[in-house]
Amino acid sequence: xxxVEQSPQNLTAQEGEFITINCSYSVGIxxxxxxxQHPGGGIVSLFMLSSGKKKHGRLIATINIQEKHSSLxxxxxxxxxxxxxxxxxxxxxxxxxLTFGTGTxxxxxx
Amino acid sequence: DAGxxxxxxxxxxxxxxxxxxxxxxxxxxxxxxxxxxxxxxxxRLIHYSYGVKDTDKGEVSDGYSVSRSKTEDFLLxxxxxxxxxTSVYFCAITRGLSGNxxxxxEGSWLTVV
Numbered sequence: 001x002x003x004v005e006q007s008p009q010n011l012t013a014q015e016g017e018f019i020t021i022n023c024s025y026s027v028g029i030x031x032x033x034x035x036x037q038h039p040g041g042g043i044v045s046l047f048m049l050s051s052g053k054k055k056h057g058r059l060i061a062t063i064n065i066q067e068k069h070s071s072l073x074x075x076x077x078x079x080x081x082x083x084x085x086x087x088x089x090x091x092x093x094x095x096x097x098l099t100f101g102t103g104t105x106x107x108x109x110x
Numbered sequence: 111d112a113g114x115x116x117x118x119x120x121x122x123x124x125x126x127x128x129x130x131x132x133x134x135x136x137x138x139x140x141x142x143x144x145x146x147x148x149x150x151x152x153x154r155l156i157h158y159s160y161g162v163k164d165t166d167k168g169e170v171s172d173g174y175s176v177s178r179s180k181t182e183d184f185l186l187x188x189x190x191x192x193x194x195x196t197s198v199y200f201c202a203i204t205r206g207l208s209g210n211x212x213x214x215x216e217g218s219w220l221t222v223v
Binding site: 002031033035041042044045085086088097098099100101102105 | 118121150151152153154158168201209211212213214216217219
């Protein structure tokens with residue numbers, strides 16, 4: 001059983017909608033990463049969080065350490081946001097090994 | 111974009127043949143990783159390196175070996191490829207020990223027939 005659970009697995013929305021993708025993990029972590037994978041495979045890092053909230057453009061990432069939960073929000077979604085969004089957790093700062101979720105496939109329809 | 115390249119990007123090989131994938135970085139990052147990505151699974155760590163000649167196993171290391179003779183190059187070798195090793199392989203790099211942004215290569219699609 002994957003220790004990092006993402007929901008939903010697939011999400012289709014209309015352009016302009018507010019999007020939320022969730023990530024839950026089972027044990028305490030030191031950091032959580034949100035990644036984006038476009039069709040064609042390239043993976044890019046969006047955020048790394050250890051507490052609170054971060055914002056970059058239309059993307060917002062939040063984390064609740066006590067509840068072991070993180071969310072990635074996309075405001076004013078656009079078809080170019082269509083991608084797989086991957087959550088990954090880092091269990092301690094002395095060990096860079098990450099445990100990855102299986103991803104959420106987002107499709108934004110014009 | 112981080113300077114990280116993988117080669118080959120696509121390869122088809124026969125069962126039982128050796129295969130080597132190369133990851134090359136121009137960022138002088140200390141840590142390098144090889145992951146595989148398969149449907150229904152998250153990215154899974156095969157091997158990683160924390161310096162020249164310093165490597166360690168990940169969660170799915172059976173059937174794979176690695177070498178790092180220079181900071182910039184990390185090689186992944188399948189000594190005798192099997193169909194179960196058909197996958198997409200990603201190299202990644204991070205700067206150091208504490209929480210750091212992770213940068214990925216573009217991926218290598220390997221098919222073992």
